[in-house]
Amino acid sequence: MSSPEFSIIEEFFASRAGGPNESLVLGIGDDCAVIDVPSHKQIAVSTDTLVENVHFLANSEPELLGHKVLAVNLSDLAAMGASPAWASLAITLPAIDKAWLASFAKGFFELAERYSLQLIGGDTTRGPLSITVNVMGLLPKQQRLMRSGANVGDDVYVSGHIGSAGLGLEKARQGYLNMMDAELCSYLKPNPQVALGRELLNVATSCIDVSDGLSADLSHLLKASGVGASVWDECLPVTESVRQHASKLSDDLWPYSTGDDYELCFTLPSNLNADELSKLHKYDITKIGVIEKEGGLRVEVKNGKIFTLNKGYDHFAS
Template structure:
C-alpha cells in the first residue's frame, strides 16, 4: 500500500484538527506525535467503537464530499450515543484514490463541523492510497457503571424509538433516482444523519437497554432481544411515520421503510412504562420525539409484525457466508 505524502493531506490533517489540541486539557499530546496522549475524566469509563465507510457500499461515490465527511463520523458517534456516552476523541484512517484538494477541503469541513459540534477532538489520523474508505474510531466517556447496554431489557418494558426511522432509506432511493433537491428532508436524512448523542446521555439511568438503528429497526431490535434473552410485541399502528414518507407511498411501503430501512441512526430503547413521561420530558428540549412502539415479552422473536415485513433480517455484508 502506497504511503501518500502530498502536502494537501498535511494541510487537511491540520484543518481537521482545529481547534488546536492545546486548547483542551484532556489532550496531553494531540495530532503530530506517534500517539495521542489523553487524560480521561476521573471516575469515568471509556467507550470505544470503530466504523468503516466504503465508497459504493456505505455511500454513493457521487455523494457531496461534505456529506461523506459528516456521515463517516456520524455513524461512529451513533454507537457512542447508543451507550449513553459523551463523545471526546476520534481517530481517522483515510484511504483516497487521488489527491483532490477541493474534494478534501469539503470532506474535511463536513467531518470537522460535526466533530466540533459533538465535542469530539480529532487526535490522530493516517492517510493511504486506495479506494475511498474512511475508518473512524471514536472514544467516549461514561460515568463508571452507567453504560446503556443491549442486554438490559426487562419483561414488560416499553420499546421506544427516537425520531422518525425510515427516512434515510427513502432518501437513498431518491438519490439513486437522480434527485438532487438541496435540503430535501429525506435526502438530508440519508446524507447527514444526526447521531443522537444528547438523547443517549439524557436517557442514561432511565433506559434499561439501548441500541442505535443502523441496520434497520427490526434487525437492531433483534440484537437487543438476543442479548436480553426475551421477545417483543410490536404495535404496528404505533410506528412513528414521518410526514414526507406518508406523502409519497402507501402505508405498507412506509412501514417497510420504518421497520427495515436502516441508516437513520435513531435510538431504540427499552424502559419501564412508568419512566416514559420522564424520558420524553428529557428529550423535549432536543425537539426529539420518543415514541413507544411495543413491549418486551417473555419468549423469543417478534410478534405483531405482518410476515411480509419480517422477511428481511437487515443488512448483511457477507450473505454468502451466512447461507
C-alpha cells in the same frame, strides 16, 4: 499531482484538530496521541467504516461524506450514552484531490466542533475510496447504556422517523439533489442522537442505534436481553412519503428493513416516573411496542395480522 501523506494530514486535518488540553496530552503529529482520562470517567470506543459503492454512492458530495462518517460513529456513542471526545480518521482515496479533501474536512469538522470532539490521529493511504473512523467518548464511571438490559413489560421506543434514510437512498440513486427533502437529508446527513443518549443513561434499561434497520437492530437488542417484543405498526413513526413508498411496494413492513436511520431504539420501564418521562419527551421519541417473555420480534399490522421479523441490511448480501 502527488504530495506526501505527512503534508495532507498537516494541511487539511492537523490544523483544525485542536491542541492539547487537560485530557489530550499529545495530539496529531507524533507516532501516537496521548490521552489522560479524567479520573471519574471511563471511555467508550467504537469503529465504523464507510466504503464507496457499498455505504455511499460513487461521486458522493465529500462534505456530506465527512459529516456522515463521523455521524455514524457518534451514533454508536449515543447508543452507549457517552459524550463524544476524540476521533481518529483513516482515509483511503485513489489520488490526492485537494478540493475533495477540503470539502470532506469541512463536513467532518463542522460536526466534530458541534460536540467539541478533537481529531487525534489520522492515516491517509492510496486505494479505492473508503473511510474508517474510530471514535472515543467519555462516560461517568460505572455507567453505560447496553443492549442487554430490557425487561419483560418494558416499553419499546424509537427516536425520530424510521425508514426515512432508506427512502432517501432511493431518491439519491435517482439523482435527487434537494437537501430540503426530509428523506434525502436523513440519508445523506444523519443527525446522531447524542443528547438523547446522554439523557437515557441511568433511565433506559437498554439501547441500540438503528443502523442496519429497525428489525435487525431491535432483534440484536432482544437477543442480548434474552427477551422478545411486540411492535404495533400503526405507532411506527414514518413520514407520509415513506408510508406511500411502502404502499407502492405492497410491503407495509419495508421501513423495518431499511438501514442508515441512525436513530436510537431503547426500552424504558413501564413505571418510569412522570418527571423522567417528560424530560425524555423533549426529544422526538415514540412508543412503538412492549417487551415480552416470548423470544422474537412480532409486528402487529392494522388488520390484526402479526408478522415475525428479523431481517435487516446485510453488509455482505449480494
